Amino acid sequence: xxxxxxxxxxxxxxxxxxxxxxxxxxxxxxxxxxxxxxxxxxxxxxxxxxxxxxxxxxxxxxxxxxxxxxxxxxxxxxxxxxxxxxxxxxxxxxxxxxxxxxxxxxxxxxxxxxxxxxxxxxxxxxxxxxxxxxxxxxxxxxxxxxxxxxxxxxxxxxxxxxxxxxxxxxxxxxxxxxxxxxxxxxxxxxxxxxxxxxxxxxxxxxxxxxxxxxxxxxxxxxxxxxxxxxxxxxxxxxxxxxxxxxxxxxxxxxxxxxxxxxxxxxxxxxxxxxxxxxxxxxxxxxxxxxxxxxxxxxxxxxxxxxxxxxxxxxxxxxxxxxxxxxxxxxxxxxxxxxxxxxxxxxxxxxxxxxxxxxxxxxxxxxxxxxxxxxxxxxxxxxxxxxx
Numbered sequence: 127x128x129x130x131x132x133x134x135x136x137x138x139x140x141x142x143x144x145x146x147x148x149x150x151x152x153x154x155x156x157x158x159x160x161x162x163x164x165x166x167x168x169x170x171x172x173x174x175x176x177x178x179x180x181x182x183x184x185x186x187x188x189x190x191x192x193x194x195x196x197x198x199x200x201x202x203x204x205x206x207x208x209x210x211x212x213x214x215x216x217x218x219x220x221x222x223x224x225x226x227x228x229x230x231x232x233x234x235x236x237x238x239x240x241x242x243x244x245x246x247x248x249x250x251x252x253x254x255x256x257x258x259x260x261x262x263x264x265x266x267x268x269x270x271x272x273x274x275x276x277x278x279x280x281x282x283x284x285x286x287x288x289x290x291x292x293x294x295x296x297x298x299x300x301x302x303x304x305x306x307x308x309x310x311x312x313x314x315x316x317x318x319x320x321x322x323x324x325x326x327x328x329x330x331x332x333x334x335x336x337x338x339x340x341x342x343x344x345x346x347x348x349x350x351x352x353x354x355x356x357x358x359x360x361x362x363x364x365x366x367x368x369x370x371x372x373x374x375x376x377x378x379x380x381x382x383x384x385x386x387x388x389x390x391x392x393x394x395x396x397x398x399x400x401x402x403x404x405x406x407x408x409x410x411x412x413x414x415x416x417x418x419x420x421x422x423x424x425x426x427x428x429x430x431x432x433x434x435x436x437x438x439x440x441x442x443x444x445x446x447x448x449x450x451x452x453x454x455x456x457x458x459x460x461x462x463x464x465x466x467x468x469x470x471x472x473x474x475x476x477x478x479x480x481x482x483x484x485x486x487x488x489x490x491x492x493x494x495x496x497x498x499x500x501x502x503x504x505x506x507x508x509x510x511x512x513x
Contacts, residue, residue, distance in 0.1 A: 133336040146410040173200040177239030225254040306334040322350035344373045393448035437479040
């Protein structure tokens, strides 16, 4: 794997996103034919036999046997050529050349979508790599393979390896890149708090363009932050961030979602939330969490409005959110029952009354509980000592 000014997108996560889009209903993705055409053009031009097999299996396509044979023959010929170069490097050149030829073979496996052989070959390359920077480049490529295939076990093991290795290097560029990889994995497992922390930490130094482009990076940063940060922190780190302000308008509904929530324009917030939720449903990493994100944002908006009042008319609140009183009644009732909102609904008067928990009383109860636990442990310890 050659270190250039920009790291090669290997594998290119956009192809995995195309595969995911093609698996969705037509109601969510209206340009499927264009996406399929682009994907097939890439598969044919790079002889991606393994990616084609994955597409056939996942999307129930009819396999083109002639194309499969053509690509397999091209793959075999290329691998024979790479094996010959590795053998020549071992017999006639030094360790650096041996490492480079092994890396070239690993790159080819990654390019055609052969995950198992690619990871194995990169592990071999890693053993022959000396510099810490080059080692991290290999590990980051393995991480991209894991993210491409959403192989959680591979990603977690490789992240652990990368984090232990990055502590021994002063290479800030690769450290920052690793934070973006870590954040993308955190998003895929719904750890929005960690994702927000990692993404905001690299806001002014983002260079991981081989993983995602800058606009997509800003989108992930805002989504992770808006659902996990408090109002003050959101204002300081997101709303006032020039890096975000320069790009956020390019993503439909994102500016409206952020500003309407902060400015308490709840009807506009609900419209923007619907648009963003639809976008999340078409994102490979965020789709499983679209429902969760939408629910959490609604709870946040309801809680934010109720925080300003001791009581509010249900009709007034429904008007502010642009929904019917019946919808709001049902919605808030569910969140009250699950303990997410501290209020009660007076059905007769049509009023929502807040009943915020007393913080001092809560602290008092916590102290009593912790004191009881401490006393129990002291008593157990005294019995052991007496024995």
